[in-house]
Amino acid sequence: MRVLWTLEELDQPYEHVAAPPRSDDVIAFNPAGKVPVLLVDGTPITDSTAILAFLADRHGGLTYAAGTLDRARQDSLTQFLLDEFDAALWMAARHSFILPKELRQSAVKDSLKWEFERSQRTLAARMADGPFLMGEQMTVPDIILTHCGNWADVAGFPIIEQRLMEYLERMRARPALRKLSA
Template structure:
């Protein structure tokens, strides 16, 4: 059984959602960032962490990639062109959307004008994302790790008052959040 370290209303939700999609058992220690529990598993005090077979794994995207690879689901096989495309999408989401949200969350009060810049950047990235969404899921007809990352970021952005989604992305997010695994993780 896996142990997930971190509060649900953080990036920890991404890991829990994937575990639910995989049908894997886990227990959660709902630690906050920089708590004693978080510091035991990540010297920076960041969450989430995943405990598997005595190993503390950190960073939500690294953990999701590990779990998807380990279980052979929600990912393209390593070493394939499809995986390279999937990894490119994941890294783009981290660089353009997740980083924008994180920068805003962390620094908006300290840097005048930053919040509007981050909102503008997010809106630009959403246009690109909407254009890239050509199927039911980001990578085609099957859900992959980038879908969890994108949907989590869109929810985070909505809660932080970022610009609204276009109709295509609204429908996508609604489908993603209607998944039983998302609901289970959220209510864990």
């Protein structure tokens, strides 16, 4: 979803080939079998965050210029979201349905929810004034955060920060995202 939404926001043409993780079609381009995979001139790019950064840089949108303080702040927010939001949600998913049943530890989810709530408070303090995380310009971290917010809802991880709830409401109303959800 992150990659498709980014392509929509950047108004770039693409062909979406739906393929399940670990399928032969995916393994042909990513030996780990993970999706998404973006093919550019026959070269696979893996990992959604790397794909988002590539697309933003290549098409000059959803990003600040490399070497600027704004880009450093953008990259910092990206890493924070991956470390604190995405990682907690992935760990919960692993212990819910990804790992073999005998390896799942359901009790870990309580500590992950606690960390997720604590991270929301930290993020709320880092959010700029404006409609987006960094203020007036939408950037890659906005895509990641909104995706994590949607994932949190499905996984039963409560959004407790009012400012974050309002932000997610605005982001979910974006035409490019709504187009993908239709």
